[in-house]
Amino acid sequence: MTSSTKIDFIYLSESDMVKAGVTDMPACVDTMEEMFKLLYRGDYRMAGENNNSHGSLILFPEDSPHATMPKPTPDRRFMAMPAYLGGSFGTSGVKWYGSNIANREIGLPRSILMFILTDTETGAPLALMSANLLSAYRTGAIPGVGARYLARKDSRVAGILGPGVMGKTSLSAFITACPEIDTVKVKGRGRKSIDLFISWAKETYPQLTEVYAVDSEEELVRDSDVVAYCSSGATGDPTTYPIVKREWISPGTFFAMPALGNFDDGVAGPEVRKVLDNTGLYEAWMSEIAPPVHNVNPLVGLKFMDMVAEGKLNKSDLEDLGKIVAGDAPGRSNDEEIIMLSVGGMPVEDVAWGTVVYRNAIKRGIGVTLNLWDKPILG
Known part of the structure; x- marks a missing residue:
């Protein structure tokens, strides 16, 4: 005072x-x-x-x-x-x-x-x-914290859906956590934004040996070690959100999902660890929005929560990143684990x-x- x-x-x-x-x-x-x-x-x-x-x-x-x-x-x-x-x-x-x-x-x-x-x-x-x-850097940094604890340390290939600001900051955070990354795949809607992303990535990270565009989410996910879904779009119909299918995923892949996202029944199964950046944040959304909440808020963590409400997942199936960072829950335990982190954004x-x-x-x-x-x- x-x-x-x-x-x-x-x-x-x-x-x-x-x-x-x-x-x-x-x-x-x-x-x-x-x-x-x-x-x-x-x-x-x-x-x-x-x-x-x-x-x-x-x-x-x-x-x-x-x-x-x-x-x-x-x-x-x-x-x-x-x-x-x-x-x-x-x-x-x-x-x-x-x-x-x-x-x-x-x-x-x-x-x-x-x-x-x-x-x-x-x-x-x-x-x-x-x-x-x-806001852009703090949002992008969360995939980096997730990768620090949940990605393979020898990760080399990154897939970025959405070549905008969030895609750039997520890649920056991935490289901070996994400095051996040397290959980047990017998918976007427009050639101009993709070309700008590729130029930015090569200039900012000269250690990258390959930066190239792909045409589908499948190409983006296949053989990638770390993946971020960062694209924007209309909400309301989850069938229009960018999807992740289990058959595309290699053992050991880490997903950070700070934007629109959906997944198939294979990803919903026990083979994929499901992590929330803050469990209380998703509980707040569930109390504030009429279900199904994923229709209104397109984060995959809210599809997790909808599935818990529908009895398709147990609440114990969902993990909390803060608990992992604090050392009271395990991070990645082996090179085969597939892990998906929902990133909600918090003040x-x-x-x-x-x-x-x-x-x-x-x-x-x-x-x-x-x-x-x-x-x-x-x-």
Whole structure:
């Protein structure tokens, strides 16, 4: 606590965030690993009745009597994602974003994000941050944490579905965890985005000997050691989501699934270990969304949960990544195991990485200092 009533905070633009290290994937993976240990110990809070909610969402109705109300075009929403994280962080924050897939038609990202980091004791702002890169890197880092514990250490071939931002950060995290990766397969919808991904991968990781496009999910999965499904698309009908079939999978493959995904009955069977990034997060979604939840939220972890609700899986069939990271459950036990990790995205990740980037910025004198007040008018 301070006796002064003056409150200053810093504003970090996207270029400031880069200078402060937001794109440092190895550091981000380490930070997310620390976050998972705190998550497992319960030293955190998110929104919702079980303190595990993804956030609070504004959606628009199909029919509205108000001419000025936005129409529910694909991926159009506003969302606030608040969290507190303890341990060495001890900070709180909220990510706010608006999303509309039509943004791409005018050269903007699908989602535009900002993050406010606050002092947990007073609630005073510490930083207002551009958060598209913050969110992209913390999301991509989770497959890296998963690969650190659940992929084969000698993994060489990576398959990436979706050549966008999430595909790039997931590959970066895979290479952080599995530095012997030398071959990358990528599948996308457009030639331009695929070519950009291939150029980026070759330039960023010169140790790669092959980076090439494939035409199907089957080609992507077959003979791959680590796979990430990172494509975007419409929800509502799981038969349209990208699928994983058991017959395509080689022994020892690790899957990270941070976006739309589905799987066949073979993957649903006991041969494939099923891991959630935070069990409580999926329980929150199950209480917030009318079943079948996978129709609304396309993460494979929610298909796992739907199957538990339908009696097709036992809850004990689902594992928790935090428990594995904390050492209270086994990671990969042999080179033959097939493991699928569902990545849901949590605001505690934004708080963790945002805190590290903020502290870097303070140390390096990065950002613009803004004044909230010298003394509050209302006292």
